[in-house]
Amino acid sequence: MDTLQSKTSFEEWTEQKSNGRFTNWLKAIHQEKWESVINHRFTNELGEESLDKDTFSQYLVQDYAFVDQLVKLIGHAIGTAPSLEDRIPLVNFLGQVTSEENTYFQRSFEALDIPEKDQTDPQLLPATKKFQQLMAEAGRSLNYANIITVFIVAEWSYLSWASRISERSYSKFYFGEWVSLHANPEFRSFVDWLRNQLDQIGPTLSTERQQEISELFEQSLDCEQAFFDSAYL
Numbered sequence: 001m002d003t004l005q006s007k008t009s010f011e012e013w014t015e016q017k018s019n020g021r022f023t024n025w026l027k028a029i030h031q032e033k034w035e036s037v038i039n040h041r042f043t044n045e046l047g048e049e050s051l052d053k054d055t056f057s058q059y060l061v062q063d064y065a066f067v068d069q070l071v072k073l074i075g076h077a078i079g080t081a082p083s084l085e086d087r088i089p090l091v092n093f094l095g096q097v098t099s100e101e102n103t104y105f106q107r108s109f110e111a112l113d114i115p116e117k118d119q120t121d122p123q124l125l126p127a128t129k130k131f132q133q134l135m136a137e138a139g140r141s142l143n144y145a146n147i148i149t150v151f152i153v154a155e156w157s158y159l160s161w162a163s164r165i166s167e168r169s170y171s172k173f174y175f176g177e178w179v180s181l182h183a184n185p186e187f188r189s190f191v192d193w194l195r196n197q198l199d200q201i202g203p204t205l206s207t208e209r210q211q212e213i214s215e216l217f218e219q220s221l222d223c224e225q226a227f228f229d230s231a232y233l
């Protein structure tokens with residue numbers, strides 16, 4: 001396990017690295033939490049298709065509410081991105097979430113017999129509310145770096161665990177497609193592009209602001225962890 005302290009500044013860290021990406025610094029200083037999220041029991045059971053159907057159903061219901069807030073966050077990212085060139089990949093990704101991913105949820109809800117009320121107005125778990133609040137707050141900051149930091153944790157962590165379990169074939173489409181939605185070449189290149197956005201901004205920020213971004217990255221990881229944990233409550 002990495003022995004880096006969360007206090008290691010980006011400046012200190014890059015001195016020992018040639019071409020160290022800002023987002024790799026963020027991951028390195030929160031390595032333990034990162035590993036815990038991407039190797040969560042939920043992802044392991046999903047990868048073995050041994051995940052309990054009710055556990056997955058509850059997770060999907062909560063996640064659809066997460067996705068609604070994520071769509072709003074992407075809207076804020078689009079509005080605060082520095083140029084049209086930067087807005088376009090965000091717009092395309094937003095299009096995917098609201099088409100392919102949205103219909104994945106619709107088809108899964110039907111296959112899993114999820115009541116209408118749970119699809120449109122579910123009882124939110126505390127972890128879902130907390131994550132929504134973090135995204136809403138980042139959106140309200142109207143600060144592109146803050147906004148994409150939360151966004152990066154969400155997409156990069158999903159890419160990481162999904163890639164680990166994407167080799168096998170799945171008998172249930174709602175398991176298999178949930179993995180392939182987060183482990184395909186287009187998604188991979190979007191996540192890399194998104195990280196690059198922050199890799200470019202990060203090094204230009206003051207040490208204090210870099211520390212704030214690091215804290216936001218950590219809070220986002222905490223939200224991911226709690227979100228998976230609450231599938232088992």
Ligand SMILES: Cc1ncc(CO)c(N)n1
Pocket residue numbers: 063066067070154155158224227
């Ligand atoms: C909780 C959570 N984090 C990240 C993603 C990826 O968008 C998701 N669907 N749900």
